[in-house]
Amino acid sequence: MAASGVASPTRTEVLQLYRSLLRVARQFSDYNIREYSKRRTIDAFRDNKNLTDPSQLSAAFSDGKAQLEVAKRQALVYSLYASKVKSIMDIKPS
Amino acid sequence: MASKLLRQTLTKTNRSAAIRCFSTAASVASPSEYEYPTGITMKGVKISGRPLYLDMQATTPVDPRVLDSMLPFYLSRYGNPHSRTHLYGWESETAVETARAQVAALIGASPKEIVFTSGATESNNISIKGVMHFYKDKKRHIITTQTEHKCVLDSCRHLQQEGFEVTYLPVGSDGLIDLDRLGKEIRSDTGLVSVMAVNNEIGVVQPIEEIGKICKEFNVPFHTDAAQALGKIKVDVEKWNVSLMSLSGHKIYGPKGVGALYLRRRPRIRVEPQMNGGGQERGIRSGTVPTPLVVGMGAACELAMKEMEYDENRIKGLQERLLNGIREKIDGVVVNGSMDRRYVGNLNLSFAYVEGESLLMGLKEVAVSSGSACTSASLEPSYVLRALGVDEDMAHTSIRFGIGRFTTEEEIDRAVELTVKQVEKLREMSPLYEMVKEGIDIKQIQWAQH
Numbered sequence: 001m002a003a004s005g006v007a008s009p010t011r012t013e014v015l016q017l018y019r020s021l022l023r024v025a026r027q028f029s030d031y032n033i034r035e036y037s038k039r040r041t042i043d044a045f046r047d048n049k050n051l052t053d054p055s056q057l058s059a060a061f062s063d064g065k066a067q068l069e070v071a072k073r074q075a076l077v078y079s080l081y082a083s084k085v086k087s088i089m090d091i092k093p094s
Numbered sequence: 095m096a097s098k099l100l101r102q103t104l105t106k107t108n109r110s111a112a113i114r115c116f117s118t119a120a121s122v123a124s125p126s127e128y129e130y131p132t133g134i135t136m137k138g139v140k141i142s143g144r145p146l147y148l149d150m151q152a153t154t155p156v157d158p159r160v161l162d163s164m165l166p167f168y169l170s171r172y173g174n175p176h177s178r179t180h181l182y183g184w185e186s187e188t189a190v191e192t193a194r195a196q197v198a199a200l201i202g203a204s205p206k207e208i209v210f211t212s213g214a215t216e217s218n219n220i221s222i223k224g225v226m227h228f229y230k231d232k233k234r235h236i237i238t239t240q241t242e243h244k245c246v247l248d249s250c251r252h253l254q255q256e257g258f259e260v261t262y263l264p265v266g267s268d269g270l271i272d273l274d275r276l277g278k279e280i281r282s283d284t285g286l287v288s289v290m291a292v293n294n295e296i297g298v299v300q301p302i303e304e305i306g307k308i309c310k311e312f313n314v315p316f317h318t319d320a321a322q323a324l325g326k327i328k329v330d331v332e333k334w335n336v337s338l339m340s341l342s343g344h345k346i347y348g349p350k351g352v353g354a355l356y357l358r359r360r361p362r363i364r365v366e367p368q369m370n371g372g373g374q375e376r377g378i379r380s381g382t383v384p385t386p387l388v389v390g391m392g393a394a395c396e397l398a399m400k401e402m403e404y405d406e407n408r409i410k411g412l413q414e415r416l417l418n419g420i421r422e423k424i425d426g427v428v429v430n431g432s433m434d435r436r437y438v439g440n441l442n443l444s445f446a447y448v449e450g451e452s453l454l455m456g457l458k459e460v461a462v463s464s465g466s467a468c469t470s471a472s473l474e475p476s477y478v479l480r481a482l483g484v485d486e487d488m489a490h491t492s493i494r495f496g497i498g499r500f501t502t503e504e505e506i507d508r509a510v511e512l513t514v515k516q517v518e519k520l521r522e523m524s525p526l527y528e529m530v531k532e533g534i535d536i537k538q539i540q541w542a543q544h
Contacts, residue, residue, distance in 0.1 A: 033158055070158070070162045083144060088144060
């Protein structure tokens with residue numbers, strides 16, 4: 001995927017992407033997928049924190065946006081087929 | 095319209111709102127008879143929620159990114175990849191070939207060497223029976239190990255009934271085979287050596303590179319069942335010198351019902367097909383290639399390649415957390431199989447002075463497998479643990495914890511808590527444990543006959 005010629009994302013755009021990914025992650029009805037999405041987003045953004053090369057930055061940013069689209073679709077699919085009973089990890093001990 | 099629906103569903107946590115939009119369906123997907131708002135009752139067991147899943151060696155959940163890649167092929171791109179005359183066939187074929195390349199990239203092979211099957215069991219059958227039947231005039235001997243998967247052992251037994259000879263290599267107490275013994279057992283009429291890369295029950299990683307070197311030296315084809323190894327440890331068909339390799343889709347967060355077989359082209363290994371038909375998959379495996387499943391497997395392999403390092407580091411930490419957490423609270427915990435040559439996501443533990451069935455019955459909120467799962471109908475302890483030389487009573491109390499990509503620290507902590515609680519409770523009731531605490535050696539007792 002040729003990333004040259006595409007402008008690097010601005011700081012605001014990156015933060016917006018980060019917040020959107022976390023927001024969609026919170027919407028997963030499945031406990032494990034929800035936790036994974038949150039954790040993976042945080043770790044991925046942290047690992048890429050020090051990227052400076054513009055082509056690498058654009059590539060990572062577009063990858064992030066593609067992942068956001070996948071996550072949005074799947075959050076919907078998971079909610080349509082969610083189990084009536086929640087995972088034991090989601091049930092607070094009474 | 096679609097985005098409005100998306101927004102509606104994502105903002106409202108009330109699921110029935112989404113369902114009202116689709117007025118056609120009678121109810122939401124598969125209403126379960128056993129699920130109630132207060133919990134689940136099934137097979138006489140009542141639990142308040144879905145158990146936490148720690149059985150990754152049995153199967154893994156499908157990664158949402160894999161599901162996303164598969165869905166279009168169930169919805170609009172439903173063509174048969176072997177239809178040559180229209181777009182549906184062409185797009186399906188392109189997708190299959192892309193998936194083939196993704197699988198090949200993960201193992202360091204060429205796409206032309208990958209054949210899609212219905213799973214690792216089928217791939218194992220093709221490898222063992224296919225190779226031996228093809229070379230049946232010259233080669234009458236197979237070497238395998240005592241800890242192989244049931245399908246490998248059963249295929250070998252089938253060949254034994256046909257008149258072939260099979261050598262089952264023993265393993266040490268750490269689960270590893272003796273390489274010198276392997277070299278000695280190879281004969282001039284040995285047609286195949288089959289050793290699995292990562293054992294599904296104990297998680298031990300066999301020295302595949304060394305075995306590959308020995309097989310190359312004696313010019314014997316080498317088959318490995320890499321179902322548990324794919325995407326978890328580094329698999330390289332050149333370094334391993336394998337001629338055949340079985341791969342499974344549902345162990346790497348892909349769909350069930352699909353697998354692959356790697357067949358080396360240089361030097362070419364020939365097999366007799368087990369599925370006859372229209373000659374699909376280069377004649378090795380006839381039958382329509384299931385495009386959605388294959389696309390899912392390809393996506394899972396690509397994902398595994400990207401995420402292998404991240405997953406491994408995490409899972410290693412979780413395994414240590416689990417083992418240390420349990421060992422801190424209770425003693426008499428034995429790890430089955432070598433601790434160094436092991437895949438980090440598999441922890442098979444035996445708890446002394448505890449009865450296995452009762453332990454499992456108390457652990458209903460944790461989805462784990464016991465060592466004797468495959469043979470649970472006969473209450474016989476697992477043949478793998480028996481091959482390791484584990485005592486009967488320890489083999490009965492073994493539990494296999496499977497940690498994966500989606501396991502969280504909280505789940506590990508909860509599993510530790512539940513396991514420790516159950517083991518302590520059972521030991522409290524155990525007269526044998528009382529005697530052990532008083533210092534009596536159980537093995538020296540002369541039980542009086544009445």
